[in-house]
Amino acid sequence: MTSAVEFTLPAVNVEEKLFQNRYRIDAGRPHIKVRNADTCTACELKPCTVCCPAGCWRVDTDGGIELVVDGCLECGTCRLVCDEANVDWNYPRGGFGILFKFG
Amino acid sequence: MEQFDVIVVGAGPAGNAAAYTLAKGGLNVLQLERGESPGTKNVQGAILYADALEKIIPDFRDSAPLERHVAEQRMWLMDENQSCTGVSYRDARFSQEPFNRYTIIRARFDRWFSEQVKAAGALVVCETTVTGLLRNDTGKVIGVRTEREQGDILAGCVILADGANALVGSRAGLRPEIDGKNMALAVKEVLFLPKETLEARFNIGGKQGVVIEIAGNITHGMAGTGFLYTNKDSIAIGIGCMLTDLKRQQLTPGQLLEGLKQHPAVAPLIDGAEMKEYSAHLIPEGGYKALPQLVGDGWMIVGDSAGFVNAVHREGSNLAMTSGRFAAECLIDLHQAGQNATAANLSGYKQRLDDSFVMADLKKYQHVPDLLNDQPQFLGLYPRLVGDAARQMLVVDGEPKRAKQQRIMAQFRDKRSLLGLLGDAYRFWRAFR
Structure with missing residues (x-):
């Protein structure tokens, strides 16, 4: 879609937003895992790094993926945008993870 | 092992509607929720549609945590960063009781709804994630597996109200995986x-x-x-x-x-x-064409898990509550007739959906998802052209209005040939009729 006006969306600090949320972290038991790290390194687009609303997926210095699930909003997006089906996605154990105050 | 008449997976609008109706109908119900309390995992805009809840809890207004009744609806077409074309509809009748739509805060509302479910007699267990379904040797679903120790629980029927990701049903092979x-x-x-x-x-x-x-x-x-x-x-x-x-x-x-x-x-x-x-x-938002199979031996799918969302009208929670109620009513009928939850018997749920606004509305808009996927001009180009037209007509600059009008028409033709415009009008009519 062409734009009449050139416009770039503002940069966003997602971590600042997540700071307002309430979580109970299940330390050492991440509910999302990468199945095969090499698959992520070979993936060109890395849609998870763009589409995840919580910024849990980052490109690391070696061109691979760094996944930190602590801020996860449990939406399920990363599982669906991965063309390689490389996301082992589960809900956290009962009671853990995001605890929405308002929802 | 204790056997329940029904296990409801999830405590959102669909699960709560089902569990409440079942418990009121005298069935022995267990409802499992993975959140710390009902509502802590749930997200919605959120608008509550009174009609769907009234049919479940007629006097809900006396105790439910409601924010505001909807007195005015605005519809805006916005560009990226400069303009906004809008219409407002305010109606004094929207502010007369009984109100038709309310804004709500889901974490608070869901907790209230769950209290009603418990008061109706259902057993509600939180902090418990359902990880799988139990099947007998004929494939009938006979219960759920939870992550808890000795976490297998048996039931005559399982209602999947586990939300948009629909993990439980797809992992059990009852339905295809949801499609991005x-x-x-x-x-x-x-x-x-x-x-x-x-x-x-x-x-x-x-x-x-x-x-x-x-x-x-x-x-x-x-x-x-x-x-x-x-x-x-x-x-x-x-x-x-x-x-x-x-x-x-x-x-x-x-x-x-x-x-x-x-x-x-x-x-x-x-x-x-x-x-x-x-x-x-x-x-x-896949609509009618994306619906999975809704019942099988010992199981039913309700709410977001089934994909009951009317994306055009931004409705979902009312379809969720209504589907949960229908699933429960079907099971109550079977219970009273002493019949089992076989796929054939559970088709009463599907029949209720077919006879209601749920399927009627989903069918009405079944072509819309394809239209919007294939024809992005409906969401991008046309709103921009309308906005540009409004700006040109409203700026007073000494140019005669007819000249402005002709230029606006030319801009429409330029962006989307006359044939394109006619084709779009037809496609639009076909998808929304």
């Missing part, structure tokens, strides 16, 4: 403002509320919409786009939301507000 092309991702913030400030900004008083639904290039050409709802002393603002578009455009959901918040039509409304939560949720 049918899913929208919505992100949302809750922004707090003093009540008086909020009421002054939105021109409302008492318990009146305003709903703003937003389309146009604010989604940067992607199929999607934004929203802004007024609660008592907070504003829910959000934007959602189809996942496939988001992936293609390489825009982050957080950026889209920030773009909406900074738009000159929105920024003054939320100025100075305190952000207290950021959330995200998938919305199944």
Whole structure:
């Protein structure tokens, strides 16, 4: 879609937003895992790094993926945008993870 | 091992409607919820449609935590960062009891709904994630597996109200995996403002509320919409786009939301507000064509898990509650007749859906998802052209109005040939008729 006006969306600090949320972290038991790290390194687009609303997926210095699930909003997006089906996605154990105050 | 008549997986609107109706009907119900308490995992705009809840709890208004009744609906076409074309519909009848639509805060509302479920006699167990289904040797679903130790629980029927990701049903092979092309991702913030400030900004008083639904290039050409709802002393603002578009455009959901918040039509409304939560949720928008099989031996699917969302009218929670109620009513009938939850017997649930607005509306708009996927001009180009037309007609600059009109028509033809315009009009009519 062409734009009449050139416009770039503002940069966003997602971590600042997540700071307002309430979580109970299940330390050492991440509910999302990468199945095969090499698959992520070979993936060109890395849609998870763009589409995840919580910024849990980052490109690391070696061109691979760094996944930190602590801020996860449990939406399920990363599982669906991965063309390689490389996301082992589960809900956290009962009671853990995001605890929405308002929802 | 204790056997329940029914296990309901999930405590959102669909699960709560089912569990409440079943318990009221005298069945022995267990409801499992993975959140710390019901509502802590649930996200919605949120609008409550009174009609669907009234049919379950007629006097809900006496005790439910409701924010504001919807007194005015605004529909805005917004470009990325400059203009907004809108219509407002305020109707004095919207402010006469009984109110038809309310804004709600889901975490509070769901907790209330769950209290009603417990009071009706269902056993509600939280902090328990269902990880699988138990089947007998004929394949009939006979219970659920939870992550807890000795966490297998038996039931005559399992109702899957596990939400948009529909993990339980797809992992058990009862249905295909959900498809990213049918899913929208919505992100949302809750922004707090003093009540008086909020009421002054939105021109409302008492318990009146305003709903703003937003389309146009604010989604940067992607199929999607934004929203802004007024609660008592907070504003829910959000934007959602189809996942496939988001992936293609390489825009982050957080950026889209920030773009909406900074738009000159929105920024003054939320100025100075305190952000207290950021959330995200998938919305199944595939409509009628994307519905999975809804029943089988010993199981039924309700709510978002089934994909009961009317994306055109931004309705979902009412379809969820209604489907949950229908599933429960079907089981109550079988229970009273002493019959088992076989696939054939459970087709009564499907029949109830077919005879109601749920399937009627989903069928009516069954071509819309395809239209919006294949013809992005409906969401991008046309809103822009309409906005441009409004600007040219409203700027007073000495140019005769007929000349302006002719130029506007030429711009429409230029962007989308006459044949294209006619074709779009036909496609639009066909999808929405």
